[in-house]
Amino acid sequence: MLLNLIGRLLAAHRMTVLAIICLQLVQTAANLMLPTLNAAIIDDGIVAGNTPVILRLGVAMAGVAALQVGAAIAAGYLGAVVAMRVGRELREELFARVQTLSSQEVGVFGAPSLVTRATNDVTQIQNLTVLAFTMLVAAPASFIGGIALALHQDLALTGIVVAVIPVLAVIMFLIVRRLIPLYRQGQTLIDRISRVLREQIIGANVIRGFVRQDHEIRRFDAANKDLTRNNLDSALLVARMNPLIMVVVNLSSVAVVWFGGHRIQSGEMRLGALTAFIAYILQILIAIMMAMYVFTTAPRAAACAERIQAVLDTEPSIDGPAAGHGLAVPDKAAPDGPPPDRPVPDGTVEFRDVAFAYPGAEAPVLAGVTFTARPGTTTAIVGATGSGKTTLLNLLPRFIDPTEGTISVGGRETRSLPLASLRERMAVVPQHSYLFSGTLAENLRMGRPDAGDGDLWRALETAQAAEFVRELDGGLDAPVSQGGTNFSGGQRQRLCIARALLRPAPVYVFDDSFSALDYGTDERLRAALEPLLRSATxxxxxxxxxxxxxxxxxLVLEDGRLVAQGTHKELLATSRTYQEIAASQLVLEETA
Structure with a gap:
């Protein structure tokens, strides 16, 4: 999976990758030439006392060394550039895919886990890519070339290499086998600590209100200790690798010098050949160490690749016709609908026997809902908490899809429209008023990017928000913190309403968008909305x-069923559920 993921991302940079491979081969060839030149200087220059040979070979060595350094710098630079681009493209893919997933699919992974996958997991793959470009080509080339040239220098001493390689392979196998499960567990523990930290930051006021700081500190401490223990275990395994390798390398070097000295003494080997052989042995062992370093990093990257691929392989359940992954595509006319380049005839919304159930739920949230909301009419939805009001509205822009029945807008079944086309026909104010970090103007222009300042102020006037915005330092350029936490609940609701009003749409959806407003502001806001939305649904x-x-x-909902519909007077006369809701609120209003 890891190789498939990286290979797919590198396909777009194949020419640069080929250039890196060529540079690394040049670097390795130059590195392998240096010991041979050094041996020639010793045997043919220093021992023979031939100064011209020393100078000529010394200049050649300097040139080869310069070539090696230049190739290493160029390969390292290009490798870093490609690795960073791979990380960027992988993050973009993850972000684009998450944007197509429904809230149910996002909930399967969890927001903290998705953040970790798009940051930490991508970084691990990025780091492995850098290592691969730095070592993975050079290591096997150095290994093969070193063995060939060592054999050329002295066949008998090469037996030491044959004895050392299996020992190093066993060390690598034992360490990597234990690292793989540790790294997989480590990524899960990072998700856990991110989730705990996110909950504690978002729910800080709840924690303080119930004086649960000590409990939350202990909960975070437990998650932190588990992650620390996991990282320590994996770090100790990697740390054990270096001294074990150095023991093997040093013992092999001692053996080479010992047996090589005897062979020189007996005249079977020249001094320069011994120095070259030692250099090649070191290059072979360094190549093995480089490969081991890559292999100890690969398990963590492999675990991360599995987690990233799980997100990329998740097909969005909410998808438009021929839209691939739910992204905006050119609209296609449905057989029974108007051509896509014409506006929807009107904003008529029709629900026909609509039902919705969450996967694995014992009972549906909505069942058998049928009604028609027409332009120029306000359709209100009432019911007890948990009766399915928000779920019903979320079906309209296809934040979720019904499990049964059909929904149409302007005579077009919503599934026959690409998602972007469907949602452009609506202006939605969600139940939870959310603002993004930036400025007020930037938040408002999410409703209509080309809106001028005059348009913004008119929308704010209608939403009863202009007065407090004028009092802010900077006005429309006033800063907004993440989530809009620097505004009160009522101010956030009015700003979200203003954002929706900027979008001219045949359908407007207000999901409990007036709950934080006092009666006076609520009344003025609804009066201002009436002429503006007179022709809309x-x-x-x-x-x-x-x-x-x-x-x-x-519409009166009860336990997910539409038990009554009509005007206020009609429902007071015919619906017991509506009578109970109205009676309870009238009592509260009279005592207020």
């Missing part, structure tokens, strides 16, 4: 019955 999840008495259609 408006769907509103409402908690206050008093705010929807003028709605053209009210």
């Amino acid at each position: 408006v769907l509103v999840v409402a908690e206050r019955v008093s705010t929807i008495v003028d709605a053209g259609l009210i």
Whole structure:
């Protein structure tokens, strides 16, 4: 999996990869030439007392050394560039794929795990790519070339190499076999500590409110200790490798000098040949060490590759027709619908026997929901907590898909429209008012990127947010913290409403978007919205019955079923569930 993933990413950089391989081969060839030149200087120059030979071979050695350094620098630079690009492209792929996944699919992995996969896991693969470009080509070339040239220098001493290589291979096998499960566990522990930390940061006020700081500190400490223990175990395994290798290398060097000295004394070997042989032995052992270093890093990268590939292989359940992965594609006309280059005739929304159930759930969240919301009419949705109000609205822009039934907008079944085309027909204010870090203007222009400052102020006026925005330092350029936490709940709701109002759309969806507003602001906001949205289809999840008495259609949900629909007066006369909701709120309003 690791090789397939890296190979696919490197395919776009094949020419650069070939250049790196050629540079590393040049570097290795130059490195292998140096001991031979050095042996010639000793035997033919120093021992023979031939100064011209020493000078000529010395200049050749300097030139070969310069070539080696130049090739190493160029290969290292190109390798780093390609590795960084691989990391960038892999992060882009992960981000693009996550953007196509539904909330259910994201929940399978978890937000902390997805963040870790897009950062730490990609970095591990990136690091392995750098090592591969630095060592993986040079190591086998040095190994093969070193053995060939060592054999050329002295056949008898090569037996030492034959004895050393299996010992090093056994050491590598034992270490890598224990590292693989440790690295896999380590990535899971990183996910765990990220999840705990994220929960503690986001839920800081809850933790303080219930005086649970000590408990959370212990919980984080436990996760931290588990990760530390795992990292320590893997680090100790890698640390043991170096002294073991050095023992083998040093013993082999001693053996070469010992037996080589005897062969020189007996006249079977020249002094220069012994120095060259020692250099080749060291190059062979260094090549093995380089390969071992790559192989000890590869298990962690392999574990990361499995986690990344699991995300990339997840096919989004929400997908448009011929849209590949749910990304925007040119719209295609459905057989029973208008051509894609024409606007939807109107914003009529139709639900026909719609049901939705989460995977593995014992009972559906929604069942048998049928209604029609027409342009120029506000359709309000009421019901107890957990009755399926938000789920119903999330089906409309296809944040989730129904398990049964059909939904259409403007006469087109939503599944027949590409996702981008469908969602462009809607302006949605979600239940949780979320703002992004940046400025107010940047947040508002998410609704319409080409909106001018005048458009922004008009939307803010309608949303009853202009007054407090004018009081901010910088006005539209005022900074917004992540999530909009530097604004109150009511201010965030109004800013999110203004953002939606900037988008001209046939359908507007307000998912409990007025709950944080006081009655006066709520009343002024709804009065300002009425002329602006007069020709649009408006769907509103409402908690206050008093705010929807003028709605053209009210849907009453109970345990996921549409138990009644009609106007306020009709429901008061016919629906017991609506009567109970209205009666409880009227009592509360009278005592307020």
